[in-house]
Amino acid sequence: MSDEKFVLAPASVPQQQFLASNSTITLYSGSAGAGKTFAIILNLVKFAIEENSTIVVFRRTSTQLRQNGGIWQEASGIFKRLFGKQVVIRSRDLEIYLPKYNSTIKFSHLQYDSDVNSHLGAQYSVIFFDEATLFDFNTQILPLMGRLRNANVKYRPQMFWATNPMYGHPIADMIKEYYLDDEGIHIAERSNIERFFIVQDGKFIWYDTLAEAESIHGKGVPRSFRSIRAHVTENIPLMKNNPDYYYNLLALPPIKRKIFLEGSWFCREEEAGYFKRDFCNVVDTPPLSVIKRVRAWDLSATKPSTANPNPDWTRGVLMSKDKQGMYTVEDLSSLRDRPYEVEKLILETALTDPEGTVVVLPVDPGQAGIAYANVVKVKLAEAGIYCKLVKVNKSKLIRFKPFAALAEAGHVQFVEDNWLEEMFVELESFNGDKNDGYHDDIVDACSDAVLVLNQGAREIPDMSMPELSGTVASSFSFDNLKPYSQQNMVIPTFNF
Numbered sequence: 029m030s031d032e033k034f035v036l037a038p039a040s041v042p043q044q045q046f047l048a049s050n051s052t053i054t055l056y057s058g059s060a061g062a063g064k065t066f067a068i069i070l071n072l073v074k075f076a077i078e079e080n081s082t083i084v085v086f087r088r089t090s091t092q093l094r095q096n097g098g099i100w101q102e103a104s105g106i107f108k109r110l111f112g113k114q115v116v117i118r119s120r121d122l123e124i125y126l127p128k129y130n131s132t133i134k135f136s137h138l139q140y141d142s143d144v145n146s147h148l149g150a151q152y153s154v155i156f157f158d159e160a161t162l163f164d165f166n167t168q169i170l171p172l173m174g175r176l177r178n179a180n181v182k183y184r185p186q187m188f189w190a191t192n193p194m195y196g197h198p199i200a201d202m203i204k205e206y207y208l209d210d211e212g213i214h215i216a217e218r219s220n221i222e223r224f225f226i227v228q229d230g231k232f233i234w235y236d237t238l239a240e241a242e243s244i245h246g247k248g249v250p251r252s253f254r255s256i257r258a259h260v261t262e263n264i265p266l267m268k269n270n271p272d273y274y275y276n277l278l279a280l281p282p283i284k285r286k287i288f289l290e291g292s293w294f295c296r297e298e299e300a301g302y303f304k305r306d307f308c309n310v311v312d313t314p315p316l317s318v319i320k321r322v323r324a325w326d327l328s329a330t331k332p333s334t335a336n337p338n339p340d341w342t343r344g345v346l347m348s349k350d351k352q353g354m355y356t357v358e359d360l361s362s363l364r365d366r367p368y369e370v371e372k373l374i375l376e377t378a379l380t381d382p383e384g385t386v387v388v389l390p391v392d393p394g395q396a397g398i399a400y401a402n403v404v405k406v407k408l409a410e411a412g413i414y415c416k417l418v419k420v421n422k423s424k425l426i427r428f429k430p431f432a433a434l435a436e437a438g439h440v441q442f443v444e445d446n447w448l449e450e451m452f453v454e455l456e457s458f459n460g461d462k463n464d465g466y467h468d469d470i471v472d473a474c475s476d477a478v479l480v481l482n483q484g485a486r487e488i489p490d491m492s493m494p495e496l497s498g499t500v501a502s503s504f505s506f507d508n509l510k511p512y513s514q515q516n517m518v519i520p521t522f523n524f
Contacts, residue, residue: 034109034110036070036073036106036110038067038070039063039066039263039264039265039266040062040063040258040262040263040264041262042056042058042062042067042219042220042256042257042258042259042262043063043066043067043070043258045219045220045256046067046070046071046188046190046256047067047070047071047074049186049188049220049254049256050183050184050186050252051186051222051252051253051254052176052184052186052187052251052252052253053173053186053187053188053189053251053252053253053254054186054187054188054189054253054254054255054256055160055189055190055191055199055203055253055254055255055256056188056189056190056191056256056258057189057190057191057192057193057199057214057255057256057257057258057291058193058214058257058258058259058260058291059258059259059260059277059288059289059290059291060192060260060277060288060289061260061263061266061273061274061277062258062259062260062262062263062291063258063263063266064158064159064190064191064192064258065099065102065158065190066102067190067258068085068099068103068156068158068188068190069099069102069103069106071154071156071188072085072103072107072124072133072156073106073107073110075131075153075154075183076107076124076126076129076131076133077126077129077131078129078131078153078181078182078183079129079130079131079180079181079182080129080130080131080153080178080180080181081129081131081132081133081153081154081178081181082131082132082134082150082151082152082153082154082178082181083131083132083133083134083152083153083154083155083156084133084134084135084136084147084150084152084154084155084156085099085103085133085134085135085136085156085158086136086137086138086155086156086157086158086163087099087135087137087158087159087162088137088138088139088159088162088163089137089139090137090139092137092159093122093135093136093137094122099135099158100122100135103124103133103135104117104119104124107124111126114126114127114128121134122134122135122136123135138163138168141164141167141168144167144168144171144172147172147175148171148174148175150175151175151177151178152172152175152176152177152178152185153176153178153181153183153185153186154185154186154187154188155172155175155176155185155186155187155188156187156188156190157169157187157188157189157190157191158190158191159190159191159192160189160190160191160199161191161192161193161194161197161199162191164338165197165198165199165338166198166230166338167338169189170227172187173187192287192288192291193212193287193291193292193293194293194296195212195293195294195295195296195457196296196453196456196457196466197293199293200212200293200294202232202253203255203293204293205234206218206223206234207219207221207255207257208293208294211286211290211292211294211295212292212293212294212295213286213290213291213292213293214255214257214291215257216257218255219255219256219257220254220255220256220257221254221255222252222253222254223235223236223252223253223254224236224237224238224240224241224250224251224252224253225241225250225251225252225253226241226245226249226250226251230332235250238250238252257291258291259291260273260274260277260289261274277289283295283296296456302425302428302429302432302458302459302460303431303432303435303436303455303456303458304435304436304456305452305455305456307435307436307438307440308435308438308440308441308442309441309442310441310442310443310444310448311356311441311442311443311444312443312444313443314348314356314358314443315348315350315354315356317350317351318348318349318350318356319349319350319351320348320349320386320481321346321347321348321349321358321381321382321384321385321386322346322347322348322385322386322387322388322416322477322480322481323344323345323346323347323361323377323378323381323385323386323387323388323477324344324345324347324388324418324473324474324476324477324480325342325343325344325345325374325387325388325389325390325473325476326341326342326343326390326469326470326472326473326476327342327370327389327390328340328341328342328364328370328469329342329365329366329367329370330364330366331364331365331366332364339364340364340467340469341362341363341364341467341469341470342362342363342364342365342370342373342469343360343361343362343469343470343472343473344359344360344361344362344373344374344377344473345357345359345360345470345473345474345477346358346359346360346361346381346385347474347477347478347481348481349481349482353439354439354440354441355431355434355439355440355441355478355481356440356441356442356443357440357441357442357443357451357474358443359443359445359447360445360447360450360451360470361373361377362447371404371407374387374389374404374408375407375408375411375413378408378411378413379411379413386414386415386416386480387408387413387414387415387416388415388416388417388418388476388477388480389401389404389405389415389416389417389418390417390418390419390420390472390476391417391418391419391420392420393419393420393421401417402417405417416480416483418476418479418480423460424458424460424468424471424472424475425460427472427475427476427479428458428460428471428472428474428475430475430478430479431474431475431477431478434478450470451470454466454467454468454469454470454471455470455471455474458471
């Protein structure tokens with residue numbers, strides 16, 4: 029090392045808050061240019077000089093880890109400068125080792141869900157997800173919470189998420205009720221406020237105080253969480269050395285500006301979508317008079333488990349059509365369980381649906397799929413319920429286009445209920461591609477419902493849907509772009 033002293037310190041108040049956090053999970057998100065990667069590296073140094081630390085940093089792919097300017101290159105360069113000959117850099121294994129502290133930092137990828145399996149036997153004192161929204165929440169992030177255990181360190185194991193916001197990602201569902209405003213933008217006054225939670229049946233239950241949570245669930249059971257808002261204007265070195273970056277964000281079109289400058293979790297670019305909730309009205313009750321009603325099912329028979337915490341759903345969409353050609357989505361039934369429970373749900377739902385409702389079941393290619401569908405059809409027939417089988421012989425996108433076209437033409441409406449937001453998110457997220465972590469069970473059920481509602485009538489024409497580009501610009505104010513006050517903040521530094 030040279031004789032020049034190297035000082036490593038936070039470049040903003042949010043980075044300082046990220047560095048100081050002792051919550052079980054800490055989220056760092058906001059606008060582009062807010063210094064997410066550097067915030068992680070600060071914490072790597074903080075924990076690496078704690079004895080016996082076992083740290084892992086995840087990016088989605090190995091290419092992202094190794095790319096120029098990526099977190100591996102940045103981190104290894106800083107550790108070399110800080111520690112010189114006292115650090116061991118294992119480039120082939122993507123590991124940094126500090127013999128003095130017996131601390132190891134491993135850089136790894138989770139390109140596929142199965143990659144999680146190689147970490148399930150590990151014990152990590154700290155886990156970082158760089159660009160956390162690129163990971164599947166249920167199959168990659170949540171399972172690794174169980175790896176937060178290391179009895180050889182003097183601090184409580186922690187997990188950190190640094191990311192740009194992403195529409196539809198489960199992290200948004202975690203934080204929207206408390207930390208976000210109506211546009212999905214982080215409320216500045218609630219940044220860095222710690223809350224407490226437990227996970228029950230895959231859902232987060234929140235509490236404002238630890239005492240409240242422990243009074244219900246017992247001491248030591250609840251875990252802590254904080255969400256930190258980061259804004260480009262608070263990144264002092266960037267604003268000083270490259271002010272054009274900020275003004276380039278200001279010049280973006282309205283939706284892109286909301287996403288990349290304001291950090292909105294609710295806005296998204298619509299280039300690939302086929303459905304928008306704005307196409308449809310939401311009504312209080314189903315129509316009184318319909319010409320046909322169906323309950324279309326998309327079937328799965330897998331119960332969530334540690335190995336597969338986010339399997340496909342069994343979904344049943346109740347949809348009707350009236351004389352004016354209006355399609356009403358009236359109800360959604362959902363289940364993730366074994367075949368017996370799925371069949372039980374289908375039968376019980378059919379017995380309680382309005383009289384005359386046709387049950388629609390998909391028939392997958394192959395004899396096994398046909399045989400299973402016929403078994404269920406016979407059971408329904410014995411209960412006096414008519415069932416229609418639909419062969420699945422076209423792509424999901426081709427099957428979905430008629431429903432999407434009807435919605436865009438204003439011929440689809442939805443009944444208000446607690447399942448509606450989940451349905452809208454899936455329908456809007458579907459673009460015909462297979463996306464990791466995103467389900468299309470509701471999509472398929474809606475497609476089959478429209479198909480059967482029109483069988484016996486004139487055939488639905490093959491509709492070519494234009495891909496959506498852009499969205500309606502919303503009002504925008506620049507008054508809230510002032511950085512947080514940095515008065516009275518003690519910024520720690522690492523002097524080497």
